[in-house]
Amino acid sequence: MRKSDEAQFVGLLKENQNIIHKICRLYTTDEDSHKDLFQEITIQLWKAYPNFRGDSKFTTWAYRVGLNTAITLYRKKKKTIDTIEFDSSFHKVKEDDYNYEEEEQLKLLYGAVNELNDIEKALVFLYLEDKDYTEISATLGISEVNARVKMNRVKGKLKKILNP
């Protein structure tokens, strides 16, 4: 039972690992802490796996556990805005669609997101993942109204950071 569970879990995780990578991209600033957080989320998912009944999709569940881990369990080093070093995977852009102005703007944007607190990052993450408010509220355990209000605040905050 346990053996086949494990194989199944590893398969599911491998298939859906980009979800975790994306959470790591948002919550970490260098490759080492990306790996650390990836491992931490994997372990938390595996620990919680017996409670995963399959009544929700694996991905939905992974979003929830992954974000919870990033927000509550993972304590990262304090970073300063001047020394942000993004995940090297951020810059793997093909030469032909390189747009200097856009790149600059994106750099500022990622920098602004990086200044948000953990909960705000989670909201941005779910927004970037095209989740609707029903899913956002279910994943973060807040009401839909609250999710809307918070999301608007985050957008306002980002605007402020970008245009001081």
Added chain:
Amino acid sequence: MDELELLKRDWKKKENSFNQISEKEIYSMLHKTSSSIVKWILIISILEILLWSSITFFTADEEYFKTLEMYHLNTIMPIITFVNYAVILVFIYLFYKNYKAINTTESVKALMQNILKTRKTVKYYVGYNIGMAVFGFVLVFIFQFLYDPNIRTMTDKVSESMNSNLFILLIIMIYAVIIAVFVGVIWLFYKLLYGILMRRLQKNYNELSKIDF
């Protein structure tokens, strides 16, 4: 907000830019529990040495040294104790090394090798402790038999009515039983203390070995 749309576009574009983690790597992440088991082996061995040395420290009163002197063990015993602690410290260092190695393990194969190494170290450690206990008992009994005045008067008395060879044989048998009982207790102590951790390590190892290389 235009900027957020731009961010989303970029986010989607880079969705598949991550270095993919293999199944093997995921398995090894799940089995990082080995590192906590090995950490416990290290902690328990340190607690153990603290326990033994504090027992020695608090029971080594004047009486103890007088007895040692009486048995003519007052020079050899401190040396044995010192050597014993030195050896145990070496074992603790080895446990620490195993712990460090397992902590930084990258591949499943290396993890498995480290588990084997740790199990071997624990086996040697328990073997050494039991061997040392036997040696200690035998040593003390021999010297007690040779130098304890009570035993000597007893021997003299008994030999009047009994074959002295038979008496010595009887004494040796009694000693052997006492040693067997004590060593049995010590063996049980280690079996309980490290046995559980060793079984978990073995289970972990068996699971790991199912992964195809």
